[in-house]
Amino acid sequence: MAASKIIKIILVIWCVLWLNFIARDLYKKGLLGEYKILAQNDAEGKRAHTYGERFYEFLKFAKDYMPRETFYDFAGKDDFSLEMRRGVYYLYPGVKTKHPVYILVYDRPGYLKDGFEYFAKLDNGRFMLKRR
């Protein structure tokens, strides 16, 4: 009987913690609101919301302007950042390299590099350079 009681107590503690952490995620971390938005969106909207609207808009812009299979690099994003990884994944079969044809400049107004020229512009901070 004692074991049975202990198991019931443990189960109650477990359930309290389990539900607490789900609720925390949904309410405190705001996932409920996010899920509401995501559920109302189509695939593009889901991607945009997940990647960040602004960054996704830039990735789409870059994808539209670059040839499908090309070499590019990012300026303005850390090499090992999550955004960069998402960008590399999204832009494949374009390939990120140290010797790019295009440089995708994100949030670095006025950025320029030797041997490159302005190619396309989304706004002052987000634009593309192309090798001359």
Next chain:
Amino acid sequence: MNTAALSILCIFATCLVGWNILYALSIRRGLEGFSFLELSGLSYLFGMGAISAQMFLMGMSGIGYTRLNILLPWAVITGLNVFVAVLRNKGGYSAANNHYGEGAGPAPKEEKAPYQDTKYDPVGAKQPPAGRFRSISSLAMTAALFCFIALQTAYNIFRALMRPIESYDAVAIHGLKAKVIYLAGGINENFFGNISSFFQGAHPDYPLLIPFSQVWFYTFLGNFNDILVKMIFPLFYLSFILVFYAVLKRITKSRFSAVLFTFLLATVKQFSDYSTIGYADMETGIYFAAGLFYLYLWFSRKKMSFLAISLISSVFCLWTKNEGTLLALINMLVFLFYVLANIAKSEKKRLLLFFPYAAALICVILAWYGFKEFHGLENENFNLSMIGAGKLRAASGSVPAVLYEYQKQFFGFKKWNIIWILCFLVFLAGLKAAFSNNIKYITAALFLFALGYSAVYIFSDVNIKFFLHSTGSRFLLHVLPVAVFWMALIVHEKGFIKN
């Protein structure tokens, strides 16, 4: 046909492939003794594993990926299985072969566990038959736990499908490789070189079960879909939950006990979270656990299909992640311990089965590592050349930091609820049971896991504190299902839970 319907068909086709493997493994007895839920779970796990391995081999042989190419061999096997099933139904198969057992010789009935006829048997003596409950409250609790598991699973599937592939390793490693392979229409000689040269941190040496599972999904759909493909991950979770429940129910003969521990596993936040993001860690833990569970079942029941399931699961474990090699070797060592402990008993003939088991595993390991060697693929975090006394000395200075990381996980309620505390308490309360009967082999597996992973941390070139901090909670997923299983066995052995 619309994409959603094709996705469901893809899952169905995957399960069909797995079902046929299971049927072929149990060819002499059919699938008797397996519940539908267990078969469904195993079918998915085996289907995904087998198709991913097949696609890798096809790719290396220059065969392109189409639904037909991939499913054709399985259609042949399905045909053969149907033929055997028809024969069996007519009574022709067993009559023609004059035996019905799976092992060598006519042994139609399952052998019982050594403890099943002794005072240790907590099944027959203390419990009512499976499926019967002692009280209404027990029935209500069981029903509630089933509902909670169903809710958690539904929530996981929902979460997975709300976002595209986006988490770090999922986009940087597995998802990226899947996209590269799918868009190339296959895997060619240059694949590993290209991954190595162009995609920093994509780990070209990693096994490919997860990427190929995604490629299979895209191939079946006929297009790239980074959102729907995520359904394969919670289905790994669901499949394993079914297997976990079925195995526990088979061992404990108690529905409540099985559902209780299944609930504990299913609702560990870290475990359920990782079923939604496209990492390979949960799957590694799943295949490792399946390999060990069915080995454990074989120890007591000696049913050949259990051993075959254990072997195949171990192979898929090493095909999922580099750490899987160590985990598959742990399964092999556990089998070796069993052989050594039982060599004096009268089952030598069955113990010899260790050799084909070990040989098959070692062959696969050598083939994979030979392949990696040939392509110059080496893991930069850990490889055998890093092992040396100097590292051991250097690591001793990190002991406080390592202990700090361990306690962080131990008391990390946000990720683990109180599972590790429970494990510790159960270990203390059931110290004797942990080293009794066949449970001691699971205990040994846990010790080997701790030893093996500690060695990886100590000898790795990566700073031990950073390595532990960045991987510790993920790597614990590799052992979580086994740890919960082990708890269930001890609790059952001690008779703590009445049906």
